[in-house]
Amino acid sequence: MYNFKKFVALGMAAVMTLGCGVTAFATAGDEDAAVEVTGAGTSAFVDKDVYAVAVPTGDALTKTLAFTTDPYGLVAEAHPDKKIEDGAKVLFASTLDGLDYAGTSDALTITNKSSMGIVLDIEAKLVKGSATYAAGYSKTKDFSGTGDDATGLYFGLLADNEVEKPLDETGVTFKNVALSAADEYEVKDNDGTYTYTIKTDATDLPKYEFAVTAALNTDAAETTWYSISNKVKTALTMPSLSVKFTPTGIRECKEASVLVEGENFYISKPDVEGGFGTTKPTAILVNGKAVTTVSDNEDGYVKVTWKDVYTAWGYTDTTIKDLSEDEQNIIFNGVKNFKVTANSVDYYAEVK
Structure with missing residues (x-):
């Protein structure tokens, strides 16, 4: 009997020790209880199309x-x-x-x-x-x-x-x-x-x-x-x-860039050299004025010549000669931007 009681006593001590351990874990949630964590969603958005x-x-x-x-x-x-x-x-x-x-x-x-x-x-x-x-x-x-x-x-x-x-x-x-x-x-x-x-x-x-x-x-x-x-x-x-x-x-246009070489302007898609392939644009505006005859692309660049520019300003090969060099420079140096329509997409580029 003595040994049995001793064994029982040791067994109860073990149960009590394990019981204390279960009670400690239970304070963080029962074993089968679901825990839900939420975070509110917000939108970091602002309309950058500002017209003023x-x-x-x-x-x-x-x-x-x-x-x-x-x-x-x-x-x-x-x-x-x-x-x-x-x-x-x-x-x-x-x-x-x-x-x-x-x-x-x-x-x-x-x-x-x-x-x-x-x-x-x-x-x-x-x-x-x-x-x-x-x-x-x-x-x-x-x-x-x-x-x-x-x-x-x-x-x-x-x-x-x-x-x-x-x-x-x-x-x-x-x-x-x-x-x-x-x-x-x-x-x-x-x-x-x-x-x-x-x-x-x-x-x-x-x-x-x-x-x-x-x-x-x-x-x-x-x-x-x-x-x-x-x-x-x-x-x-x-x-x-x-x-x-x-x-x-001038809204809803993709960004483009302009390279000026000599008397020609070359428009490129963003982050590429050229990018327009060989298909000519369906429309080009220079300073809001229509280019009436679109030149062939050159190495993927949309090409706009000095003649394209002065024709858009309303001059001919003859009447442009009536202007002084200073007056012609006013027009050439006054080219500020282009809007190019290619494959039904509008591109906008500013001369920096």
């Missing part, structure tokens, strides 16, 4: 383009304290070079704050309205062109990447571009909410500027500027200037 264009409005338009014809120098006579540009006879209020009046308006600026490039449709013309001025408009600023000596006024549009364009009541229309401001944007995390905004220190936002310059024919007949009735002279009323611009974002 700052355009001149109101007084910035009407006052900047308001002008006074002054064939007799009356403005200087009445305002001896004002500084007037030498030789100017069509006067715009000026803030440039310490002038009060100049023969060219201050520039009007369109600022692209978008993460994409924009195409600008621009229309500029003279609007007769109730004006009684009827002597017509010169095609040359010095009134030296055929028939220009019989006109009284010249107006020309000065616009980025364009040769000066004479204006009349028919007007001129053209397209041009402002580049993307994407390099001035940054992504910020505001407690899990992501934003895509312009950097606070951004100072190099792409701009497009234009102005109007004007001249007056000092050899024009006196009746160009006034009418006479019963020996009373009455000043003729002048037309008004109208400039209309419509910006449109």
Whole structure:
């Protein structure tokens, strides 16, 4: 009996020891109990297609383009304290070079704050309205062109990447571009909410500027500027200037790059040399203007020649020769971007 009790006692001790061990494990969960761990899901997303264009409005338009014809120098006579540009006879209020009046308006600026490039449709013309001025408009600023000596006024549009364009009541229309401001944007995390905004220190936002310059024919007949009735002279009323611009974002394009060699531009797909194969694009836009004859690809690159460019600007092989070298350089150096459509996909490339 003694030995049996001793054995039982040892056995009970073993059970108690094992029992203590089971109790310790049980505090972390029963053997067959399921344990579920969850984590909330969030989305790190922000729309990087931002369209924001700052355009001149109101007084910035009407006052900047308001002008006074002054064939007799009356403005200087009445305002001896004002500084007037030498030789100017069509006067715009000026803030440039310490002038009060100049023969060219201050520039009007369109600022692209978008993460994409924009195409600008621009229309500029003279609007007769109730004006009684009827002597017509010169095609040359010095009134030296055929028939220009019989006109009284010249107006020309000065616009980025364009040769000066004479204006009349028919007007001129053209397209041009402002580049993307994407390099001035940054992504910020505001407690899990992501934003895509312009950097606070951004100072190099792409701009497009234009102005109007004007001249007056000092050899024009006196009746160009006034009418006479019963020996009373009455000043003729002048037309008004109208400039209309419509910006449109260049959206949903794949990125491409541009290589400039000599007088040719070569567009390549991203991260490859060329990549377009031998099939020519179905459409090419340069600064928003259509290339009418698409050249063959070269080593997989889309090729755009100088002739393609000046043809898109509306010049022919003959009329381009009428431009000076400086004027031709304005066009060539003014090439800013390309939109290429190939295999139903649009590609966008900027000239850096």
